[in-house]
Amino acid sequence: MTHHQSHLDLIEAEAIHIFREAAAQFRKPVLMYSIGKDSTVLLHLARKAFWPGRLPFPVLHVDTTWKFRDMIAFRDRQARELDLDLIVHTNVDGVARGINPLDFTPSIYTDVMKTQALKQALDRHGVDAAFGGARRDEEASRAKERVFSFRAAGHRWDPRRQRPEMWNLLNGRLGAGETARIFPLSNWTEKDVWRYIARERLDVVPLYFAAERPTLVRDGQLLVVDDDRLKLRPGETIEPRRVRFRTLGCWPLTAAVPSDAADLPSVVAETLAATSSERRGRLIDHDQAGAMERKKQEGYF
Amino acid sequence: MTLHSTARAAAFAEPAPIGAREADLGVALGGLVRVLTCGSVDDGKSTLIGRLLWDCSDLFEDQRAAVEKNGLTAAGGKHLDYSLLVDGLIAEREQGITIDIAWRYFDTAERRFVLIDSPGHEQYTRNMASGASHADVAVMLVDARHGLKAQTRRHAALLDLFGVRNVVLAVNKMDLVDYARVRFADIASEFAKIAAGFSFRTALAIPVSAVAGDNVAGPSLRTPWYRGPSLIEALGAAAGARSRADLAFRMPVQHVARDGQDFRGLAGTVASGTIAVGDGFLDAVSGQAGRVARIATMDGDRDVARAGDAVIIVPDRDLDLSRGAVLSATTAPATASRALEARLVWLSERPFDPSRGYLMRTATDLVPVSRLDITERLDLASLASAPATSCATNDIVAAALSLARAVSLDAFADLGGTGSLLIVDAIDGATVAGGVVVAAHAATGREADDAEVIIDAATLAAGLCRDLGDGPDDAVEFQRRAREVELLLQRAGVRARVSLTG
Numbered sequence: 001m002t003h004h005q006s007h008l009d010l011i012e013a014e015a016i017h018i019f020r021e022a023a024a025q026f027r028k029p030v031l032m033y034s035i036g037k038d039s040t041v042l043l044h045l046a047r048k049a050f051w052p053g054r055l056p057f058p059v060l061h062v063d064t065t066w067k068f069r070d071m072i073a074f075r076d077r078q079a080r081e082l083d084l085d086l087i088v089h090t091n092v093d094g095v096a097r098g099i100n101p102l103d104f105t106p107s108i109y110t111d112v113m114k115t116q117a118l119k120q121a122l123d124r125h126g127v128d129a130a131f132g133g134a135r136r137d138e139e140a141s142r143a144k145e146r147v148f149s150f151r152a153a154g155h156r157w158d159p160r161r162q163r164p165e166m167w168n169l170l171n172g173r174l175g176a177g178e179t180a181r182i183f184p185l186s187n188w189t190e191k192d193v194w195r196y197i198a199r200e201r202l203d204v205v206p207l208y209f210a211a212e213r214p215t216l217v218r219d220g221q222l223l224v225v226d227d228d229r230l231k232l233r234p235g236e237t238i239e240p241r242r243v244r245f246r247t248l249g250c251w252p253l254t255a256a257v258p259s260d261a262a263d264l265p266s267v268v269a270e271t272l273a274a275t276s277s278e279r280r281g282r283l284i285d286h287d288q289a290g291a292m293e294r295k296k297q298e299g300y301f
Numbered sequence: 302m303t304l305h306s307t308a309r310a311a312a313f314a315e316p317a318p319i320g321a322r323e324a325d326l327g328v329a330l331g332g333l334v335r336v337l338t339c340g341s342v343d344d345g346k347s348t349l350i351g352r353l354l355w356d357c358s359d360l361f362e363d364q365r366a367a368v369e370k371n372g373l374t375a376a377g378g379k380h381l382d383y384s385l386l387v388d389g390l391i392a393e394r395e396q397g398i399t400i401d402i403a404w405r406y407f408d409t410a411e412r413r414f415v416l417i418d419s420p421g422h423e424q425y426t427r428n429m430a431s432g433a434s435h436a437d438v439a440v441m442l443v444d445a446r447h448g449l450k451a452q453t454r455r456h457a458a459l460l461d462l463f464g465v466r467n468v469v470l471a472v473n474k475m476d477l478v479d480y481a482r483v484r485f486a487d488i489a490s491e492f493a494k495i496a497a498g499f500s501f502r503t504a505l506a507i508p509v510s511a512v513a514g515d516n517v518a519g520p521s522l523r524t525p526w527y528r529g530p531s532l533i534e535a536l537g538a539a540a541g542a543r544s545r546a547d548l549a550f551r552m553p554v555q556h557v558a559r560d561g562q563d564f565r566g567l568a569g570t571v572a573s574g575t576i577a578v579g580d581g582f583l584d585a586v587s588g589q590a591g592r593v594a595r596i597a598t599m600d601g602d603r604d605v606a607r608a609g610d611a612v613i614i615v616p617d618r619d620l621d622l623s624r625g626a627v628l629s630a631t632t633a634p635a636t637a638s639r640a641l642e643a644r645l646v647w648l649s650e651r652p653f654d655p656s657r658g659y660l661m662r663t664a665t666d667l668v669p670v671s672r673l674d675i676t677e678r679l680d681l682a683s684l685a686s687a688p689a690t691s692c693a694t695n696d697i698v699a700a701a702l703s704l705a706r707a708v709s710l711d712a713f714a715d716l717g718g719t720g721s722l723l724i725v726d727a728i729d730g731a732t733v734a735g736g737v738v739v740a741a742h743a744a745t746g747r748e749a750d751d752a753e754v755i756i757d758a759a760t761l762a763a764g765l766c767r768d769l770g771d772g773p774d775d776a777v778e779f780q781r782r783a784r785e786v787e788l789l790l791q792r793a794g795v796r797a798r799v800s801l802t803g
Contacts, residue, residue: 005609006329007413016611017570020555024624024665049568049611051599052560136404143403164427164648166434166463166735167721168570171662173730176777187415189406191359195329274361 008196012045015184017168018147019049019131022182025172026129029057029182030087030122035071036248037204038133038185041193044202045184046131047082058085060121060130064113065090066101066250068226074205087125091117101252102230109253119155122179129172129180137189147186153177194271198264208267210244210259221255246271333413334540337432337465339425339456340442345473349442349511349532350405350416351383356518357533358407358414360386380512387418402432409533412540426459426681426695430646430735433463434721438539440469440532445478445508448488454495455681461499462644462697463737464717467539468496468504471532475524476510482526500714505535545608550574550582550630551711551719552606553664557623558597558613566597566613567622572664572718574630575607576614581631584622585709590631591616608718625666627709627719635709635719638741643700644713645692645724649733652693658727658788661704664719669705669727669791676701699739705791707744713737727788728781754797756786 022029031046033039046055061075079086094112101109122130136142148170152158163171172180185193197204213224216238223230224245225238230252232238243256244267261270340346354360355368368385387405405416419425419432433439439460443449453470460468470492478484489506496504507516508524509532515521516531530538551572558568576582576593583590595615596603606612614628622628629635647653659670677699678689692698713720717737724734758779762769766782769775783799790797 005607006331007333008329010333010609013570013609013611017555020568020611021665024556048599050558051613052564052597053558054561137406143405144401161731163732164431164735165732166431166723167717169662169664169721169723169735171723171725171730171732173660173667173725175729175731176780178730187404187406189408191408199329272359 008192008199011187011192012048012196014168014187015045016049018170018182018184019046021170022129022131022148022172022180023050023056025170026174026180028126029129029131030125030127031055031057031059031131032118032133033059033061033075033086034133034248035061035067035075035205036133037193037197037208038135040202040204041188041196042131042133042185043078043082043084044200054083055085057131058087058125060087060089060125060127062114062117062121063088063090064101064109064117064250065095066113066252068205068207068224068248068251070207071205071248078203087121089117089121089124091120100229101250106253109250113250122155127179128174129182131182131184133185134181134183135185135188135190135193145183145186147183148172149181149183150174151179151181155179191271194268198268201264205248207245207248209264210242210262212240212242213256214238215241215243215256222257223254224251224256226251246274330408330413331411332540333415334536335415335417335435335437336536336539337417337419337429337436337439337460338442339419339429339432339439339460344442344444345511346418346442347384347387348382349440349471349473349509349517350418351386352511352514352517353416353533354386354407355381355383356514357409359409360407383511402428402435409537412537414536426697427646427648429456429459430463430697431648433460433465434735436460436465438467438469438536439465440471440536442471442473443488445472445474445484445488449491449495451682453492454684457495457499457501458679458681458684459697461501463646463735464713464721466500466502468501469532469535470504470506472506472508473511475508475515476513480508480515480523482524485524485527503539505529507532507535545573545718546575548573548608548716549633550576550580550628551635551716552576552582552614552628553666553709553719554622554624554626554628555665564615566595566615567626567628568611568613569628569665570611571606571608573608573716575605576628576630577605582614582628583631583634584620584626585629585635585637586626586707587622589620589622591618591620593617625708627664629709635711635716636741637707637744638710639704639707639744640742641702641704641710642739643702643722643736644739645698645700645734645736647692647694647696647698647734649726649731650694651733653691653733658792659733660725660727661702661708662723662725663708663710663721666708667725668708669788670702670724671705671792672701672703673724674701675699700736706796710738710741712740727791728784754790754795756783756790756797756799758783758801761786 050056091113099109099112134142136145146162146165150161216223216225216236222243242260244259244261245254245256248254261267338346338350368381371382371385401420403418407414417432417435419428441453441456443453472485472488485508492506507529508527509516515523518533519531551574552569553572554567555569558566578593578596581592593614594617596606597613597615627635653675659673661668661670675690675692675698677686678692679686679697711720720738722736723732726733761783766779769779783801787797787799
């Protein structure tokens, strides 16, 4: 039997290679799981890398308490069905201080409930390497990111300490106090993620498929109201619209798009024909110029 | 919207039935080619890459709109400023990254293109070397008005050293020399002479105009005298050119896969060649040999695995092999080697220091270097080598290495996957150099059987680290001393390893 290697075969094999290299070189890795489509692909590749064994590391979800309910249900079902060692971490101090995405700016909210929460979780579990789903095609500041990306003490990203990478040789030897972030999907594009989900018939959160949902237009963005924590401003009304999400996060910070793509083939078709890039739907990225680059230096993925 | 994305969208108008293969879904592209773009901004590199994206790729509509909104270039006035596509995304923005290669991706209807952009500024050697290590083909850019530069030859030398076998010379700004055939012919023949001095498989010159789009995405009416491929065709042709599946079989073992019961297999990515169920293999270092009973993956067993496939090889008998072993074709095995000649590019800001400890990383092994001698340094101006004993950032040197134990190696010229290496600083873990094996000398005896000395935390706490307390600074110091002991022993040729857990 001869088999033809498509571009998906090649990037799949590369990701499996990266997972195996990292698991062999680091002492206490963890897989960062955000429940979205990229995490779904990441998890599937990890399972392929370590089949027929169980995943040799836990799966970590940083729960801001503002995720869509469908996301949490999906997470718990995946953990059960795939026999995952799931760690859920919330910054309880942030919750106690009442930090939320409705009353605080996206940058403050993200810093406390995501960035600080992530650092707490990594420190608490003594993690020396965290797998993430970041891709180089996502954003200009990521175009130069390494596959093994190193963090100095305090999870600080120091551009001058990033190691050159040559061939497919991955050097995971840590200096004192260093930890690493590992990006097996570095060379994937947004389109590849959907192509792969279609090819592998992966289950994803239903919010990616169009359905009639309670929506609200605020600041020019289409929000789906997931619970009663949002107070309507004068003139605002909640109306049913047929929408779906291209990217998932905290519900008050994630914009939906009008769509009729209600199943996997039509979502893939819509993605391949898309006319704008996905991060448009993420409100935190528009907060300030160069926002992503700064968040990265602070320890956000 | 580009033509092919429309076509693909149309293919999806009817939902594919569940169980359809990816070919029916139309989701996978035929292959992938990695293109290194080298040259400086002055040569029009950003404009050429921008033009390539504009004409050939699946750009988002908002990216196109941004370029159109900006209007015509100030200089010429006749064309859009295609460089905006690159400068806005790949970032000429300085991030202060020591080695900065920017990655960009685009699809044509046939294949994925990965553009690896290596900046052309003066400290380009290490950028180019690391970029070249990832590339199937390189584009060198010259201005038709100025012809080849001294750096063209230097770039060619670096590409050759670090394994790029296909090069394209884009003779740009042909519009500014009135598409003169003679001008192009002169440059092309000079380039052919230079390329003949290296071991390139293909070396092609193409007359282009990035701003006018000539010979970028297709043939140009303004160069009727040019019969060769357009730039995108030439780059695409390199996709199949590096078929490592025809070479000798090698698979570096990444880990031993188990299911908690009877299953035991050797997991890894095939670095070169092809292996089928029933084929024999051997590990050159231990001398153990076996046959392939199964080639297993989560998606089911395969009959054959070839270069690039990530699989699990289940041997037909019990073998004591683990991470670091390299499965080789029985007929053409790798060399078990403790001494090698290598060509290195020095990446670190810190110069080579013979008193510092270094480790050598191969595909899946990490071995202490007991001795590293620099023998020659390459002068990039003259491309001549002269005897040397030191080296610093951006230097390309010849070196002789002795290793604490034998590892499986190949000459890079024969098998790139098992002939490349990194030099790692043993204390802080930094990657200080990348290199290729020029010659691996066969080891005698059974060095791999030397016993390993484990240094544990309790031993260190009772003696060497007795003065340390429980604070965070103490923990860091504890680790530093542990590594130092490990290193000193390793450099003395002892297989020593620190284990601070349990």
